[in-house]
Amino acid sequence: MSDKYFLLMILVCAASTFALRALPFIAFNKRTPEFIKYLGRTQPAAVMAMLVIYCLKDADILGGLHAMPEIISCLVVIVLHVWKRSALLSIIGGTACYMIIVQNFML
Amino acid sequence: MVMGIGFGILLSAKGYNALWAFIMSVSIYSGTAQYLFINFISDKASLSTVALTSIITGARYLFYGVSMIDLYKKFKNKFKRLYMILALTDETYALMSVSTYLNGKEREEYCTYIAWLDHVYWIVGTVLGGILGAFIPFNTKGIDFSLTALFITICVDQWLDKANKFTNHLSALTGFASSLICLMIFGRKNFLIPSMAAIIIILFLLKDFINKNNIKESEI
Numbered sequence: 001m002s003d004k005y006f007l008l009m010i011l012v013c014a015a016s017t018f019a020l021r022a023l024p025f026i027a028f029n030k031r032t033p034e035f036i037k038y039l040g041r042t043q044p045a046a047v048m049a050m051l052v053i054y055c056l057k058d059a060d061i062l063g064g065l066h067a068m069p070e071i072i073s074c075l076v077v078i079v080l081h082v083w084k085r086s087a088l089l090s091i092i093g094g095t096a097c098y099m100i101i102v103q104n105f106m107l
Numbered sequence: 108m109v110m111g112i113g114f115g116i117l118l119s120a121k122g123y124n125a126l127w128a129f130i131m132s133v134s135i136y137s138g139t140a141q142y143l144f145i146n147f148i149s150d151k152a153s154l155s156t157v158a159l160t161s162i163i164t165g166a167r168y169l170f171y172g173v174s175m176i177d178l179y180k181k182f183k184n185k186f187k188r189l190y191m192i193l194a195l196t197d198e199t200y201a202l203m204s205v206s207t208y209l210n211g212k213e214r215e216e217y218c219t220y221i222a223w224l225d226h227v228y229w230i231v232g233t234v235l236g237g238i239l240g241a242f243i244p245f246n247t248k249g250i251d252f253s254l255t256a257l258f259i260t261i262c263v264d265q266w267l268d269k270a271n272k273f274t275n276h277l278s279a280l281t282g283f284a285s286s287l288i289c290l291m292i293f294g295r296k297n298f299l300i301p302s303m304a305a306i307i308i309i310l311f312l313l314k315d316f317i318n319k320n321n322i323k324e325s326e327i
Contacts, residue, residue: 024172049282055255099249
């Protein structure tokens with residue numbers, strides 16, 4: 001990827017994010033539409049679930065290891081997080097587990 | 108700060124140094140969007156995917172904005188208002204919205220400090236990570252999983268949240284199901300945009316059902 005395209009991607013991402021932050025001040029100065037409020041309550045959990053799937057899209061379920069590195073590491077994150085509720089611990093624990101598996105058991 | 112350092116390290120593992128981290132943290136200034144960006148790099152994502160994904164995943168900023176309209180009216184200086192809009196992140200929003208015990212001028216000043224201090228911490232963290240990343244002596248293969256882990260922890264938090272249990276569970280299941288099905292139909296490269304569309308359509312169809320159960324839930 002060229003640096004120029006990379007810079008363009010940053011610009012697009014920055015502009016979209018800024019537009020979202022600015023829109024309410026321009027559009028909803030008086031009243032927020034019901035459906036927008038409703039999406040605000042309901043959509044975040046669905047989007048997070050979607051992002052998890054997006055991150056795991058390259059896991060190779062049909063391959064030799066049947067995505068075991070991903071499955072095991074995800075379970076580590078979930079168990080750590082339900083147990084201790086510390087995001088930092090869960091993230092570091094799960095990532096370390098994944099790195100150890102892919103660096104030592106996969107060629 | 109820790110999240111910032113993590114981002115800088117990941118970005119440098121992708122071959123982009125601290126200067127790029129600096130540019131991104133100044134202009135985008137959103138943890139979720141920047142972490143997702145790491146994946147956009149490996150996928151060589153199209154500009155429309157970048158835009159749409161940033162919008163859908165950042166939709167919460169709309170609601171932050173809505174609740175800040177009255178406060179921001181007090182910022183008479185145009186540039187200051189614009190900056191405060193750019194700086195409306197999760198952390199800053201949380202700190203600003205609990206500052207109601209302050210009044211008038213005091214609250215304005217407090218919010219301005221919060222906004223730019225948060226921004227400075229984020230920039231310093233990501234740049235530091237970018238510099239550290241260049242010196243990491245061990246094999247970083249698999250470090251991308253930290254992004255997956257981050258999103259899983261947020262999912263778990265949402266799932267265990269006592270308030271709005273019913274809505275959150277239904278919404279999370281909608282998200283899982285729509286993206287899995289879209290992944291199977293559209294394939295790894297193109298499933299994100301159809302998934303977002305499916306989520307919004309399904310939530311729209313479930314509107315009456317969810318609202319009815321929400322009322323029940325709040326009565327308990």
